[in-house]
Amino acid sequence: MELFSSKFWQQSRIYLLLIALAPALGGATNFINALYLGLITLVITIAAGLVNVALKGIIDKEARVPFTVIVTLTLLTIYQFYLTIFNASLLDELGIFIPLVALNVLVLRQTVLFEVEDVSKEFRKSVWLGVQFLFILIFLGGLREVFSTGGIMGTELLARDLSFFGEPGGMMIILGMLFALVKAIAPELQQEREKGVK
Amino acid sequence: MLDLFYLLLGGVLWNNVILTQLLGLSPFLVERERASVEDLWGMGMMTTALLVASAFLAFLAYDVVLLPLGLEFLDNLILIIIVFLLVLLFQQYKDEGERGKRWHLYLPDVFMNTAIFGVLLLNVAEWETLIEALVGAAGFGLGFAFMLVIVESFNKRLEKLPLPNWITGVPAQLITLGILALAVSGFNGL
Known part of the structure; x- marks a missing residue:
């Protein structure tokens, strides 16, 4: 599968983190959901990396992307079984966003381990990206919860709530505002991202 | 017949995957070289073709194999295998001209965005007949496809406005999308 050549994964950090947000945004409706989604992504990233390193010589290089996705999806299906028994309400809220973690760029990035010599460097880079992703996601989820319910985890913060921010449109506006803020205070980050796209 | 028409129109407007589910957002999150409307429409049509083909196979797999055998819990794995097989099939398309080049340029984008897998996961149990699944x-x-084109048209208008430098590009695009999502939610209950 030439679709994912290793060149694609040499993109800049910010580019990868932004694309990684795409499958998780819909699930991050509040702080707790965002925390769970971020943690699942981090754990699955580590697990996919370990499996890929362990089976590097056995699995054909051509099949690396389907292999990684099917392994991670199997793990996520097992996690769904666990949630059905012990935490059904969380399963209802996250819904399809649990299986979608398998298509997250941070997980797919682990396919690069089949190609490179220095496995530990790439592995550490992926885990570090996963940690950063976790923080971005809980920040976004927390912000969305504060705006849509007027407080966070039961603590009142705002005098009134704007239920619009609980809807998907609100998430897009929050993300757009944060983007603008990042662009305004850190123009060099912007340049790094543009360099990455080209 | 009218039901099918509403199903089709609902997918475009009030059940739009991008505006109501936040799926398949990745083309809107990164700044890239500007594409022409024809290119974006082509990419949207490719997604549509992939989605219809995978819905056909997914419906058969779910209703003919998984449901009678009581194996519904395997739907994640079966659906992703179907999507993979179709992407591989689409990759076999060979054309030396401009069209073939663009085809291979879009394929990673179409595969990477979660719209196809997400739509299948959400709807495979809901569709009752094959026609319903395809429509x-x-x-x-x-x-x-409609959202890709409409956002590009928005961007053309936004370029002419005297906006500060830090809000142009992706931020303006996302805020416009948010307002559009609010507008589309007015169609709810139609």
């Missing part, structure tokens, strides 16, 4: 999938694909 529903076509509606979701057309909704995606």
Whole structure:
């Protein structure tokens, strides 16, 4: 599968983190959901990396992307079984966003381990990206919860709530505002991202 | 007949995957070289084709194999295998000209965005007949293509406005999308 050549994964950090947000945004409706989604992504990233390193010589290089996705999806299906028994309400809220973690760029990035010599460097880079992703996601989820319910985890913060921010449109506006803020205070980050796209 | 029409229109407007589910957002999150409307429409049509083909196979797999055998819990794995096989099939398309080049340029983008897998996961248990599955999938694909084109048209208008430097590009695009999502939610209950 030439679709994912290793060149694609040499993109800049910010580019990868932004694309990684795409499958998780819909699930991050509040702080707790965002925390769970971020943690699942981090754990699955580590697990996919370990499996890929362990089976590097056995699995054909051509099949690396389907292999990684099917392994991670199997793990996520097992996690769904666990949630059905012990935490059904969380399963209802996250819904399809649990299986979608398998298509997250941070997980797919682990396919690069089949190609490179220095496995530990790439592995550490992926885990570090996963940690950063976790923080971005809980920040976004927390912000969305504060705006849509007027407080966070039961603590009142705002005098009134704007239920619009609980809807998907609100998430897009929050993300757009944060983007603008990042662009305004850190123009060099912007340049790094543009360099990455080209 | 009218039901099918509403299913198709619903996929484009009030059930739009991007505006109501936040799926398949990745083309809107990164700044890239400006594409022409024809290119974006082509990418949208490719997503639609992939979605209709995978909905056909997914419906057969779910209703003919998984449901009678009581194996519904395997739907994640079966659906992703179907999507993979179709992407591989699409990759076999060979054309030396401009069209073939663009085809291979879009394929990673179309595969990477979660719209196809997400729509299948959400709807495979809901679709009752094959026609319904095909029309529903076509509606979701057309909704995606429609959003790609409409956001590009927005960007052309936004370029002419005297906006500060830090809000142009992706931030303006996302805020416009948010307002559009609010507008589309007015169609709810139609």
